[in-house]
Amino acid sequence: MINYKYIINHNSIVNKVKLFIKLFLGLFLYAVGEVMTINANLGLAPWDVFHQGLAKTFCITIGQATIIISIVIVILNSILGERIGWGTLSNMLLIGFFMDFLMKNHLIPVFNNILIRIIMMMFGMLVLGIASLIYLGVGLGSGPRDGLMIVLTKKQRNQSVLLDPLLKYLYL
Known part of the structure; x- marks a missing residue:
């Protein structure tokens, strides 16, 4: 008699592989969007300012600063009680790695023309939005910074209107 309890469900494995491919695609696209906004050379997002400052201060790459x-x-987040998922851990390690890969190999160009740089900045932000939709849509956990906002909002009884600007300017 066959014990079906121990037979591996092929569809389940295929679905999990598809889920992780989608997660990694979203994280790679997120890194592409980040590098596009950085290479547009029109200013940085608050977290990127922090990462760039650490990178220059400690002679590391911006991707390594992002990972640290x-x-x-x-x-x-873990100490404060936020759920840490595979998406959180993957985000923690892969976005910085992908950013360094893209920057080291000059896969995202740097332009001198201001109009092209503005277009690149806007397209980079669009890519960031699409990438976030993809990797968060997998449902394996939010990114570290998003998780921090979530846990602090829970702790402050949904006063995120005050927390978001405070966090962004606290590390500047």
């Missing part, structure tokens, strides 16, 4: 800060934030 992500690790610190994930530890803080």
Whole structure:
């Protein structure tokens, strides 16, 4: 007699592989969007300013700074009780890695023309939005920084209107 309880469900494995491919695609696209906004050279998002400052201060890459800060934030999120998922851990390690890969190999160009740089900045932000939709849509956990906002909002009884600007300017 066959015990069906121990037979591996092929569809389940295929679905999990598809889920992780979608997660990694979203994280790679997120890194593409980040590098596009950085290479547009029109200013940085608050977290990127922080990462760039750490990178220059400690002679590391911006991707390495992103990973280090992500690790610190994930530890803080865990202490504060936020759920840490595979998406959170993947985000923590892969976005910085992908950013360094893209920048080291000059896969995202740097332009001198201001009009092209503005278009690149806007397209980079669009890519960031689509990438977020993809990787968050998988449902394997939010990114470290999003998780920090979630846990702090829960702790402050939904006063995120005050927390978001405070966090963005606190580390500047």
